[in-house]
Structures are given as C-alpha cells and as structure tokens.
Amino acid sequence: MSHRRIAFALSGGAALFTCLCWLGSRPLAFSQTGPSSTLVLNHVTVIDPDAAELRRDMAVVIADGRIQSIAQSTRARLPRDARVIDAAGKFLIPALSDMHVHIQNEQDLLVLATQGIGLVRNMHVSSDEILKWTAQAKAGKIFSPEIVTAGPLIDGAYKSHHGAVSF
Secondary structure, three states: OOHHHHOOOOHHHHHHHHHHHHHOOOOOEEEOOOOOOEEEEEEEEEEEOOOOEEEEEEEEEEEOOEEEEEEEOOOOOOOOOOEEEEOOOOEEOOOEEEEEEOOOOHHHHHHHHHOOEEEEEEOOOOOHHHHHHHHHHHOOOOOOOEEEEOOOOEOOOOOOOOOOEOO
16 A cells, blocks of 8 residues: 555644544553654544555554555564554554635635645635645644635626636
8 A cells, every 4th residue: 555545644643633533432542752843643444445455453654744654563663763653453544635615714724634634626716815725735734634626717708706717
C-alpha cells in the first residue's frame, strides 16, 4: 500500500488523530517522553482500500507531517523520542475527497477537514474569499482540506446567481 494513499493532506498528523478520535469509542492514551515532531500511532487498524482489507495491529510512524513507515506493531522500529498514541481499537483511513461542495465560509472548511476530507472541489467562485482560503490552506495557515475550485458558474442568457457568467 502506498504511504501517500493513507496520508492525510493536512499537516502534522492532526487529521489522523481527529479521525482516530471519532472512529473509536474510548479516548486515546498518550505517551510522551519529550518534545518531538515524530508521532506513532501504535496498534492501529489500517484500512487499505487498494487491497480491500484491514491491516490489524499496525504501527504508523509520522515525522514532520509525513508517514515514514507502516509495519506490524510487533516488528516496528519506534523512534525513542516519538510521541506514541495507543490506538488499539481505532481505525486509520485514507483522506476522503468531496468533489461537489459549495463553500460559504471558513467554518465550512474546518468542518470538512475535521470529518476526514482532505480534498474538495468547490463548484463556483463567487468572490475572492475562496481564492484567499485556497492560498491560506496551501500555506498551512488555516485548518482546511486542499481546495480545487471550478471557476465561475456558467449560466444561460439570464444570470441566476451572483458571479455567474452568462452567454
């Protein structure tokens, strides 16, 4: 399985953690030995959509916001300074894509990101606001999925929406 396929588009593993919290019924246990940018999700079940299987009791090592390794927990080499999350009973899934959204405000982006959506296609741009949020998301300044925008709405002879292009 490709590491990129299960990596969330969001930095720092925050989306991975968020997804694990919602999919499980009990809180995650933390083990922190010191400040580190390395995170280990230990004993997690990885959902592999390419193989259509569950990979149980896995250790996923994430450093600087990127997945470095995925191995059976019993065989994994865990960095000593890593922050370890006991993810037993939790599931790790790929980031999802939503190819038809109408983003109205920045709050919409936060909701999408915290629900495991890593990529959205916004259906039409009615203001510079979407372009601003797209730039902020790319720069990592807002917690947001990656945004692809379709451009202005193309309308008929009479404009029915603000910002639409008529012909």
